[in-house]
Amino acid sequence: MIRRKPELLAPAGDMRSLIAAVENGADAVYLGIKDFSARAYAGNFTIDEFREALDYAHMRGVKVYVTLNTLIKDTEMEKIAKLMQTLDELGTDAIIVQDMGLLSLAGKIVPEMNVHASTQMTIHNSEGVRFLHDMGVKRVVLAREMALSEIKEIIQNTDMEIETFVHGALCICYSGQCLMSSMIGGRSGNRGYCAQPCRKKYDLYRKGKKVSTNGKFLLSPRDLNSSDILPELIEAGIGSFKIEGRMKRPEYVAGVVRIYRRLIDRYMENPGRHFVSEEERLQLEQLFNREFTTGYFKGNPGNDLMSRERPYNRGVRIGKVKGFDNKRRNLLLELSGELNVGDGIVFEAEQESGSIVRQMYKKGKPVKEAGKGDIVSVSSDVLHDTETVVYRTLDSSLMKELEQSFESPGLRKVAVFMKIRAFAGEKLELLVRDEDDNSTCISSEYVIETAIKKATTEKDIKKQLTKLGNTVFDAQDVEISIEDGIFIPIKEINELRNRAVSELEKMRVEGRRRPEHKPFRESERSAPANINQKPLLAVSVSDPASVETAVSSGADLIYYERKNCMQYDNSDLSQATAYTEGMDVPIYLHTPVIVKDSEMPGIERIMNAANESGFEGILAANIGVFRKANESGIPVIADSNLNIFNRESASMFMKSGAGTVVLSPEMNYEQIRDISSSTYTEFIVHGSLRVMISEHGLIQNLTGPDLVSDPGCRDFELIDKKGFAFPVRTDCSGRTHIFNSKELCLLEDMPKLIDSGVSRFRIDARMTDNSLIKKIVSSYRKTIDSYFSTEDDNVREGKCRDISKEYTRGHFHRGVL
Template identity: 55%
Template sequence: MLNIPELLAPAGNMESLIAAVENGADAVYLGIKDFSARAYAGNFTIEEFREALDFAHLRAVKVYVTLNTLIKDSEMEEALELMYTLDELGTDAIIVQDMGLLELAREKVPSLPIHASTQMTVHNTEAVLALKKSGVKRIVLARELSLEEISRIKSETGVEIEAFVHGALCICYSGQCLMSSMIGGRSGNRGYCAQPCRKQYRFRMDGKEIKTEGSYLLSPKDLNTSEILPELINAGIDSFKIEGRMKRPEYVAGVVRIYRNLIDRFAEDPDNYFVTEEEKENLEQLFNREFTTGYFKGDPAIDLMSRERPHNQGIMVGKVSGYNNKFKRLEITLTRELEVGDGIGFEGSKNSGTIVRGIYIGNRLEKKAGSGEVITINFDQPPKNGTPVYRTLDDSLMKELQASYSSPAPIRKVPVSIDLKAHIGEKLELSIYDNENNTSTIISDYVVQTAQKRPTTEEDVKKQLAKTGNTVFEAQGIEVDMPDDAFIPIKELNNARTEATTELERIRIKKFRRPAHDISSEMKQEKSEETEITDEKEEKMILLSVSVKTVDALASALKSGADLVYIDASLKELQSNDWKFMTESACGKNISLYLHTPVIVKDTEIQDVKEKIKLAKELGFEGIIAANLGVLEIARDSGLKILTDSSVNVFNKHTLQAFTKEGVDTVTLSTEMNLGQIIEITPYGDCEYIVHGQIRIMESEHCLIGGVLGEKDENGFNCGSQCKSGKFEIIDEKGYEFPIRTDSQCRTHIFNSRELCLLEDVPQLIKAGVSRLRIDATNMDDYNVSMVTRAYRANIDAYYTGDTKHIWQGSDISEFHTRGHYHRGVQ
């Protein structure tokens, strides 16, 4: 049987929610102020949310609340109280990123369904199975998966799958972007992304700047799956998600309406699916940076990117054909219709658009003009002749869409059946039934009388009862049990109908409510449990770990004072004699080795990781660094110690405890945590903190280097594998250089412009209770691995011995460095 997916729409505010519901959404997702990954959207207060929830539930629309940010320990109590409230009100699900919040919700609010946010970077079957075991009902998969990969995950797990089908795309895997955070302290993981991916960048190879086609090198096109919707349905996706909580209500109304029509069209006749030209044009008009089907059909390569314009492109309506300096009038030769009130923009110009206030054809002032006509409009800044003109706002379309959610009379109706019983000498009885087994029965005070003159006919009754007016109900069937000589005043029929519909509204809303929580006692219990755990932790000697990629770097780390070395190498490299010799050398010196696994491991790559883990165990490795939830699940069966990587986003003690319960020995704390937060979390388990190295701020499925240097040929797109050699950077508008690397899967890794260095802060970190300090030396040459490792070794030893003569300063090893979030933290 064909599974018709839910249509899930964004709601940044109440207007957008109404727009989504009235235009056919099955569900909406929205944020509560302070706990949403779109903190710049309007979002809802609790009172506004209560109104929104009742509005949606009355119309049989589900509401999911986005609690999809990393939660600080100082916010966890407030977050828990919020979940109690959301549960009581009858929220259909919460969408969660933070593993600590997930565990807290599962334990304290088990009746509240949980969806795993795309911010969790879920991209393989193992991760889905792990979350299923944790009680997650639905997974919002990473946008970088193909339909083939999604279909496999769905068939092997049976979990509800949600996928984005329309709207803006991130160039980075969601949950792995630190660019906004590192540049300006506005964390995407906390809902404050400043969208640095939509900024201009220059591209440099081996010190030489390379001219690129367009300077918006990190800006993807917008997702549009309208043409391939049947393939998405056949892949087993359960929920089609439209992006856009920052978009205006008209956008929500228009996109939801079109996708509603498309889904219904397919459901009615799967063999005759089509998208009309009007639907295509309206999607384009509402918002586009050009369109792509993303990764659903495989790697789109350069076709993913919109490097010319990072903002709404609109639809081309003509070209500039002249300018009258005397009257300040711009001449445009039209290729499409243009109306007064429309917004226009010009190719190559970001901020020179205008609203058309008047259209002149010759000397005549017109309200609109069509294709082929030459018009003039008032405009002060003339673009060059031949410049394409785009309609960025269609005023008529906007007004039509506004009417769909601003009318006092509801458009979306709930079908009901009405039964009237009117026996002479008995009280009037009216029942209304919906299709969800809800019934409202009203027994009026009015006693039915025998007609003295004209009796009330069945037609009279049906006419009055059908007038459901501004209610959400629509009578689809009316049954009347009444003798021919009965008389019922119109007023009594109207009163009974009004009372019954009001009661049915109350019943439909109330059925979603859940039992109230005794918040005060539950919060006391939570604090009591925390007190038990915060007993003073036994002080341990802090360990120094070093991450490396080469045999020579491993050798440098071993001889320079590392206690542990994390090896990021391919299976083939680990099998070589050089690596075997060095790993044996490390084990001989009682220096522990850990296998460093990738952040992204798709299902096709899982077997390779399993074989590497097996080999690592044979070589005497002590542990595994799990950089995603899927590999963490695999690592549990290895018998080796487990360290979670910073990409898993441990941001609070609840997340630390959740992983510890699942067999994790040590966690790497989020690089977005500051010293105060580190001090709060360390009593709850063993923690590692990255103190030195180039911090990865983006992990992208798109090969940026190949996209810039490659070219299209008869076989499609040929990148030329130029990323395999050379040194690459992108440079922002302020001149900061961000190094780029690619891995064996051609994924792009972008690193911060300044090297992290916390050498001078070693004493504070030791006092803070951190178990390990990590040097990320994966991008260092052998000399720097040695120098940096010796520096940190000296400062750690100096702390314990009191020898201050040999302390190194940060300036000794890094001229251009940053302390990251160690002091400032993030919003």
């Protein structure tokens, strides 16, 4: 494999951060437009601000990618379509999307625009990458849970550009699959409003008893730092190295970009001499860290992934409490590192406190700075015990240094080549070409004369041509063809240079613009002929006995998930179909959300075994399995994990082979109704909603690996500070599944849901005891049948309290931000 220099991609939450990224060596930046960004709490850009940012970056040869990586409501589709057209016209280098409907729409209305698939799409296998390649995607940002060996396999198996995160915050849940913030407070991570419940305190309970754990922040990961393994990432063929941090300050962006720029260049210049200096390590640590991890690149890191004691910036350890300064009522600190007035410090204690050092005393005298071995007196709101460790969370001198790196104008230059011809009797002619092969040739109106007194020399011309002042250009080479004894006024040389530079600037910015689009108009959609038939009642179960119960209680369709997804004994499949045969109840195989390349052959084997056992098809929860089933000719239903949130995404999956699409549980009634009027839809109306799926084995890492195969492993819960209990399960692949604290129940809303036109309702009974399945299914069956009964004008509505202890109506009424 030919070693290629990866792109260094930096975050920009605002204009100052963008300048910081560009001036410190980023090859590209990614940023959000207000309203449509997965970091809604970042500054983001208005269109006017974006135009300025785009011109600034393009002038300096830096690409700009716009993050449109949220789920889009139908009511927003026209607005975002017009935005995409504007972005395309301005010359945006790429858009980053999560919503499959937006991806489909982009292919129709901005076909020349490069589209990158966000990590929010949860792409983690080769089949998923191939699906996106067929849809015209230029680049895929892989899930952060990928090992380097798995990334290599995808790169070798596909023709796609691959991007991975290399530094910054990590999510404990697979991106795009987290509903925890959404279900707790209506702030959807899929809409850019994550409230970070993973950074909160939780207690672990088993069978009602508290389990002792190290730390309380049980879902808080460390920060990713790939500096030490950069050579392996480069050699793997990853095309773009992405730094997380659109909500970080500009100095953070400047510092991290500067170090990764050095490391990449250092390795490319001399692959045998990669190193990270102590200064570089310290700066990365100082800028922000929750402790560092290399993530999943080297395999599952287990407990080394987590920062359970502190979910926020740890800073750098710089000393400990030595005693008390009675005179000033300050704390005495014994320093093991540098401390300056203006620095931020925090004391690691049960009652943590932090402050900015406003004054500092050494041996009774005020000082501005102190170093290792010094004992200094500083103020603190809390009088901490001796030996309490002190961390520096803000290095004021480093911040000033980094600020200078982007506040000083004109640091990043674009190399230009100049060629000028000067002969008597001819016009002065100047050619200027930049490092990107943009070129312009300018001639003067002035006709060169023979010198009467002092002749113009080659040195005189070069001096004037290289006076590029505050422009972005730097003359790397000047070729001068000149006739001896001629005279050229300096103002003519300057004017010619200025005209050439102005033309070149125009080329670098306006040369990327694209033609104006026709105004976008959303097309009308016609409903399928039998869209308003009596809806079916589907039930998801995870054992053959529950199949029998669900069918006998009135289920029209069964989704069957194997408890041991990779088992070779297929007798359970035959047992499951035995209960549906002769009952006119189709049964589908419920496939996992996460299926990596190493697991795909096993899933194929099970799909084939299910087909042979009489299963009708499969329920696909990731794009890779969806494509594989289609390729194999197996009927497939697109599950809710594919985040089908609008008519465009529903239509895309139907056209791609789905028999039915399962709508996102984050949708409200109006959204459900709008999509169901034109598409065969399914909606989950009852059950325990999964709010997180994680590659991290929470239970086995907190309690030990023996419990993974223990049936009692089903009895774990995470309990938050309000007392809400979130069930935790470990699947057969060791992944963690966390479920909502309250069961979803829409039984009382069924008449309204039926009116919305939904084709199929699902009860998710995989977490439900068989003894309760009959009661739940029967209740929904009676309500649906009563609605369509010609003998009774009143719909018999069941009550949620009769079938659920603790329940929620989810987002059916309120929706999400």
